[in-house]
Amino acid sequence: MTIAKPPEPETERATPAHYSNLDAVLESAWALLKDGAKNRHAAAHTPTLTTIGLDGAPRIRTFVLQGFEQHPCALRLHTDQRSTKISELRAHAGAALHIYDPEKKVQLQIDCRAELHIGDAVVANAWADTKPMSRIVYQVTEAPGTPIDDPLQAIRDPDETDGGAANFMVVTLQIEALEWLFLDARGHRRARFIRDGETWTGSWLVP
């Protein structure tokens, strides 16, 4: 007769390197962003972008993280050049980005500066990589956000998958500062990093 083993006591999660080491914090933040750009299931795949509205009020929206480069340190998103966020970024290039990964229990708050790409090689390469399904959103006849009487009014033929290139653009968000917050039962950790060229200076903050 076999005797059932008592259940194993719940093991504490191992203390990650980023718990007490600023370099490890920064590396973990880059890893989170790299994964977010590649893995559609990652929380960092759909960050929230805040801009300053033309009336001075904050405006927020979700976007798909299309790319992340560490050198130069920038994120990439695709959008319609007629969208409101682009008018806002033309008026004020400063923006902020938010990500919370509930599995990693990490929040990133990123200060960035937007660079708008229209009709250049960055846009041509990005458009060449988009799938026909992704192009449909750029085929609407009216600017995104235009009031319409009927939801079908602004949508072109969904079989027309080559159109929309004229409305498509790329925004790169140069990261200027990054704040990281890690939630942990042993005590939260918070740090801020500021970029000067290729150098990052980090410091711990009270969580």
Ligand SMILES: Cc1cc2nc3c(=O)[nH]c(=O)nc-3n(C[C@H](O)[C@H](O)[C@H](O)COP(=O)(O)O)c2cc1C
């Ligand atoms: C999961 C998700 C992903 C989205 N990805 C994008 C995107 O990559 N680019 C984009 O322009 N809008 C994207 N949107 C729509 C935006 O959140 C927003 O509604 C739209 O861009 C209009 O924003 P604006 O009027 O502030 O310019 C996404 C929305 C959701 C919910």
